[in-house]
Amino acid sequence: MAKTVSVWVALAVIACYLTAISAEETVESKEFVLTLDHSNFTDTVSKHDFIVVEFYAPWCGHCKSLAPEYEKAASILSKHDPPITLAKVDANEEANKGLANEYEVRGFPTLKILRNGGKNVQEYKGPREADGIVEYLKKQSGPASTEIKSAEDASNFIGDKKIVIVGVFPKFSGEEFESYMALAEKLRSDYEFGHTLDAKHLPRGESSVTGPVVRLFKPFDELFVDFKDFNVEALEKFVEESSIPLVTLFNSDPSNHPFVIKFYNSPQDKVMLFANLSGEGVESLQSKYREVAEQYKGQGSSFLLGDLEASQAAFQYFGVKESQVPVIIILSNDGKKFLKANVEADQIAPWLKDYKDGKVAPYVKSEPIPVENNQPVKVVVADTLEDMVFKSGKNVLLEFYAPWCGHCKNLAQILDEVAVHYEKDADVLIAKLDATENDIEHPSFDVKGYPTVYFRSAAGNITAYDGGRSKEDIIDFIEKNRDKTVPQESVKDEL
Known part of the structure; x- marks a missing residue:
């Protein structure tokens, strides 16, 4: 009898154990997304x-x-x-x-x-x-804005490496307070907002002010700035403009990265000076650059100072060589590039004035035309874009890529397979263009990341490709969008 009981106990323990495992598996297998x-x-x-x-x-x-x-x-x-x-x-x-x-x-x-x-x-x-x-x-x-009730609250909330906006009010009601809360709700994914009844809690600025006033704390330039116009649009403009440093520093310090992102997202002309910030004589270059930034403040330009060591990806993106440092690059709000290589401190102000006066020609670069172009995926450069894509009379799938881009490297083998598939089809061309070494001036192509793929049919219809990255997906897309090509003899006869 004891033996029988022992067996049942053992079976019960095993059953419980299995139930526990089953329950764990159920929990683990449940999808919460x-x-x-x-x-x-x-x-x-x-x-x-x-x-x-x-x-x-x-x-x-x-x-x-x-x-x-x-x-x-x-x-x-x-x-x-x-x-x-x-x-x-x-x-x-x-x-x-x-x-x-x-x-x-x-x-x-x-x-x-x-x-x-x-x-x-x-x-x-x-x-x-x-x-x-x-x-x-x-x-x-949670709430879009946090109430600050003490100096300790303010110290924990504001910090010294981020932008924080605090509204000071005599009471938490009224038109100004409502406008401020509307702003906080609108911009809460970009900034942290707080509100207080007593400016004495705040670490910087006039402590006797009763408001209403908006105080923006920042880890650069003048460290804080006040604003008293409570129109929501005016408040938003104030926050956006005040949260970009006079000169954004692009180096290896991760606390600077949010400001670099804001710089590149700015709709203004982007003026960028890249230099070896640990090199000899760089102080005079930095000083003169900051003077120029002060001079053009509020005139539609944002300024960035990039350290050579931390800016390699930017160099690759703009196609700049280290031998050109110190170099100024301007990316205008209409997408044109302007470049001044090996710039000296006393050349910065005159060159920027010439740019503002329209006396500097855009910088347009193209790789040399390949002597041989016999790989399955054909190479297009800026100087051959018109002939190979727009005048070929073919259906062209064109990839804009960057050599350092991991996604581009993964796609390269797939495009090779697609090109081999169409190797005997004279109506289809699979091509690629290194967008870091060639400037793309054509308005049909909007290249903001890599890889970007476009398809131009023989009839001239241009479509951005955003489908799957398999050989079958791409071939299926081409077959659905291709046109019969027009023989070149016929084109010449019509002309």
């Missing part, structure tokens, strides 16, 4: 005051890296009070491309914060690892 598509997107979003949506593509390496972090964050945030919902949409799926266009998805992954049932849409600008996602979204789901 909602899967949305065109059929359930609107209905799901409308039921949430706050939801985060990732637009992804199955072939995207960055999306694959984000997936486990995003799922882990979703699991943690499901227990938040109230729960915060994370969702995803396969934007590469043909039926979902309308959603991707509606939400202005330009690359993968793109994350959007949707509030009030989808009525308010903001970019997600937080970290891409689980703990960072959790902390960022907890802040984003």
Whole structure:
């Protein structure tokens, strides 16, 4: 009898153990990220005051890296009070491309914060690892502005390496306070906002002011600045302009990176001086550059000083050689480039004046035309773009790439296979252009990242390719969009 009992106890223990394993597997297998598509997107979003949506593509390496972090964050945030919902949409799926266009998805992954049932849409600008996602979204789901009740609150909130905006008010009501809170709600994904009844709590600035006044704290230039116009548009302009340094420093310090991003996102002309900031004699160069930045402040130009060591990616992007340093590059708001190589301190101001006066010619570069061009994927350079793409009479798939781009390297083998497939088809040309070594002046091509792929049919229709990255996907796209080519003899006869 004892033996029988022992067997049953053992079986019971095993059963409990197996049940526990089963329960663990169930928990682990549960997906906390909602899967949305065109059929359930609107209905799901409308039921949430706050939801985060990732637009992804199955072939995207960055999306694959984000997936486990995003799922882990979703699991943690499901227990938040109230729960915060994370969702995803396969934007590469043909039926979902309308959603991707509606939400202005330009690359993968793109994350959007949707509030009030989808009525308010903001970019997600937080970290891409689980703990960072959790902390960022907890802040984003809370109040747009934090009340500061003491000097300790202010010290913990403001810090010395970020931009913080604080409104000082005699009372938390009235037209000015409402305008300030509207601004905080609108810009909350970009900045941290606080409000207080007593300026004495704040670490810098006039402490006797009773407001209403907006004080912007920053880790550069004059460290803080006050503003008293409570028109929302005026407030937004003040915040955006005050949050860019007179001269943005681009070096290896990660605390500077948010300001570098803001610089490159600015709609103004971008003036960039790249130099060896640890080299001899650089102090006079920096000093003169800052003087010029002061001179042109408020005149439609933003200024950046880039350290040679930290700016290699920028050098590759602009096609600049180290032998040209110190070098000034201007990227105008209409996309033209201007360059002054081996610039000396006393040449900065005169050259910028000539640029402002329209006396400097744009810098247009092209790689040499290849002597041999017999690989399956043909090489296009700036000087052959017109003839090979626009005058060839062929259906042309053209990739704009960067040699250092990992996605481009992954796509290269696929394009080779596509080119081999069409090797005996005289109507189709598969080509590539190194966008870091060639300037693209044609308005039909909008190249903002790598790789960017366009298709020009024989009849002249130009389409940006945003489909899958497999050989079959690309061939299917070409077959659906190609035209019969016009024999060149016929073209000449008509001319």
